[in-house]
Amino acid sequence: MKVGLMGGTFDPIHIGHLLAAQSVCEQAELDEIWFMPVNVPPHKEAAPGATAQQRWEMANLAVEHHPKFRTTNIELRRGGVSYSIDTVTLLRQQYPGHHFYYIIGADMVRYLPKWYKIDELIKLVTFVGLERPGFDSGLAELPPAIRESLLLVEMPQIELSSTRIRERRAAGQPVRYMVPDRVNDYIEVNRLYES
Numbered sequence: 185m186k187v188g189l190m191g192g193t194f195d196p197i198h199i200g201h202l203l204a205a206q207s208v209c210e211q212a213e214l215d216e217i218w219f220m221p222v223n224v225p226p227h228k229e230a231a232p233g234a235t236a237q238q239r240w241e242m243a244n245l246a247v248e249h250h251p252k253f254r255t256t257n258i259e260l261r262r263g264g265v266s267y268s269i270d271t272v273t274l275l276r277q278q279y280p281g282h283h284f285y286y287i288i289g290a291d292m293v294r295y296l297p298k299w300y301k302i303d304e305l306i307k308l309v310t311f312v313g314l315e316r317p318g319f320d321s322g323l324a325e326l327p328p329a330i331r332e333s334l335l336l337v338e339m340p341q342i343e344l345s346s347t348r349i350r351e352r353r354a355a356g357q358p359v360r361y362m363v364p365d366r367v368n369d370y371i372e373v374n375r376l377y378e379s
Contacts, residue, residue, distance in 0.1 A: 188217040188285045197246045200344040211337040222266040245366040269301040294322030306333040314339040353377035
């Protein structure tokens with residue numbers, strides 16, 4: 185089975201995440217995409233605005249009706265800082281028949297050489313970089329071994345971020361249509377991201 189792994193804080197998960205996952209699923213011909221809310225991302229300083237449990241629940245609501253989308257709480261259960269090598273090693277032990285594709289944004293492609301234990305990681309997964317029109321991912325500067333373990337897919341252009349959604353909520357503005365309807369309802373009922 186070919187499985188895409190989409191990690192992130194998902195604070196909150198939004199339609200940009202879902203569009204990216206759908207693009208990868210189609211272009212890389214994957215069987216499933218697993219959304220993995222991270223516990224503590226190694227590259228972000230600010231704590232998430234929602235609790236780990238709330239981020240997990242929103243991810244589940246966002247993907248519940250998609251036949252190829254799933255969630256996994258592997259990183260939340262493990263706790264601590266979420267390093268990709270630890271997660272992938274664990275997943276490969278649990279699912280030996282699966283081939284994993286690790287989905288990253290165009291802005292992360294150039295930083296792959298700096299990833300923790302990247303030389304080991306590229307032997308365990310295929311990276312999928314989301315290409316954005318007019319954005320140079322730095323592919324040409326990557327070491328050959330990393331470049332060979334990387335697949336690029338086109339991403340529909342959408343200017344949306346979890347940060348922007350949190351800012352709109354803090355300003356009392358609606359976020360409907362930026363997040364799936366059930367996620368919007370959850371955010372409103374739980375009064376998330378209000379100032």
